[in-house]
Amino acid sequence: MLVILCPYCGVEAEETELTAGGEAHLERFGPSSSDSEFENYLFMRKNEKGITFERWHHTYGCGKWFHAARCSMTMEIFGTYPAQTSKPPKKLISMIKKKRPEWGEGK
C-alpha cells in the first residue's frame, strides 16, 4: 500500500484515500495545435521504468490535486509538491539525483 504525503492538508494518505491521475506536467494543446501536438498531449506517455512524476488526487481527504515523484520499480516516493507548477521543484530534483546518481532527468 502506497502512503503519500498530501502537500495541502499534511495527511500521510494511504493509497485507498487517493486517486492516481497519471503523468504530470503534460503541456496542454488546444484546437489550434497541430495533429501531432494534440496526439502527444492526449495519448502519448513517457511511462518511465524508474523515476516518474505523476498527479494524485486526495479524493477522500481535502479533495485537492497534487504532484508526486515516485519510482515505478521500487515504489519509493521521493516527495510531493503542489499542483500549481509546470515542473518539479529544483530541491526535489537534486534530492533525487543524490539518491539516484544514474538517473537521467527529463529523458
Next chain:
Amino acid sequence: MRKYSVAAIVREALRYNAGWERAWRSPEPKKQYDAVIIGAGGHGLATAYYLGKNHGIKNVAIIEKGWLGGGNTGRNTTIIRSNYLQDSSAAIYEKARSLYETLSQELNYNVMFSPRGVMMLAQTEHEIRGYRRTAHANNLQGVETEFIDPKTVKKLCPIIELSGPRFPVLGALWQPRGGTARHDAVAWGYARACSDMGMDIIQKCEVTDILKSNGKVVGVETTKGVIKTHNLGIIVAGNSSILAEKAGFRLPIESVSLQALVSEPVKPCMDVVVMANTVHGYMSQSDKGEMVIGGGTDGFNNYTQRGSFHHIEETVRALIETFPIISRLKMLRQWGGVVDVTGDRSPIISKTPLEGCFINCGWGTGGFKAIPGSGWAMAETMANGSPSQLASAFSLDRFREGRFIDESVAAGVAH
C-alpha cells in the same frame, strides 16, 4: 522433431521414458537473421510461427530476456472469448478463437483448449442494454453469442447467487464456444514448432538497444552481443514503452499491474467461465480443481509484477457476493503481471516511424485470447511490410486520426 502421439506414449512407457527429446533447442545467437522478434511471450512466438508457416520466413530469432512464456502469457487467467462490439475487434479475436479450436492438432501439442462457455453477467440496466447490443453486433459479425435470462444463468452455473444484496444477476451475455486454454502450453507449443522450423529461441538475453541507420532498423544490441536484421518485431507487452524509446518513438501506453489468484483445489463445481464486470471479478475452475480468480488493475504505473493488496481484497469480496460457496476457500497463490494499456483500451499492431520496425502491444488485460490471431496478423504485417487486413484498424496512427476502437462496453473489466 519426434511427434507426440499415443504410439509415442506406449513406446516410451516400454523403455523407461528414455526417448523423449527436448521440446526446443537453446542455441547461441547467429550474427544475422531475416527477422528478429523481441519477446518470447505468446504473441512473439505466434508471430514467429506464422512468419515461418504462412510466409516461408524461417531464418528468425526470438529474443527473450527471461524465460519463454514467463511474462504475462504465463501469468494470465486464460479466458478466451471473442464477443466484442466493434467489427475490427470481433474479426481478430474471433480469428484467434477459431485458431484455438484446432491449435493442439496444428502444433502437435496439447494446449488444452476447453470451449466450456463464457458468461458475462449483467448486473445493472446499463449492462443489459450494452450486452444486448453486443449480442446483436456479434450476430452480424458471425460470432455466436446470445443474451440469456437469469434462469438460464442458474442452470449453466448452479453455484451462482442470483439475488445478491447489491447487484442481483439480471441476465448474461453467453458465448458457448468461449472458454480457457493452458497458458504455458500455448507458449511451449508455439516454441517447439518454431524451433522445429529451425528458428532460434534465445532466452536469458535482453535487448538493450535498437540499432538504426538512415531511419531504418539494422539490428539490436543484446546482452549476448549485436544481432543484425532489417525486419524487427517488438512484442514485449508491459515493456513496450522502454523499447519504443530506444527505437526513437513514443507510445500511447501505460504499464500497470494486474493481479490474479488461485484457491486450493476443490471438486468440480463450475464448468463455465463467469465474469462479473460491475463488481470487478471473474472466476473459472482449472482442471486441477483450483478456482482461478482475477480482478482489476491498479490506477498507477508499475513495473514490479506486484499489485496493491486492497484490489485483491475488493475482488474477493465482490466474488463472495456472487458465489457465496467460495467464502471459506483458502487461497493458494497470488501474483501480478505488468500489462500494457492503451488510450482506447484496444491493441496496437503496426508499422512504426522507424522503417523495418514493427510493434505489437497494447493487449493490456486481455491478450491471451488473441495470441493466434495476433501472431497471424503480425506475421502478415512483417512479411509484407504493410498492415494486413486484420491488423489495419489497429495501427498507431489511429490516435492521431481519432479512429479509436471503443470497446468499453464489451471489456469493462480486466479479462
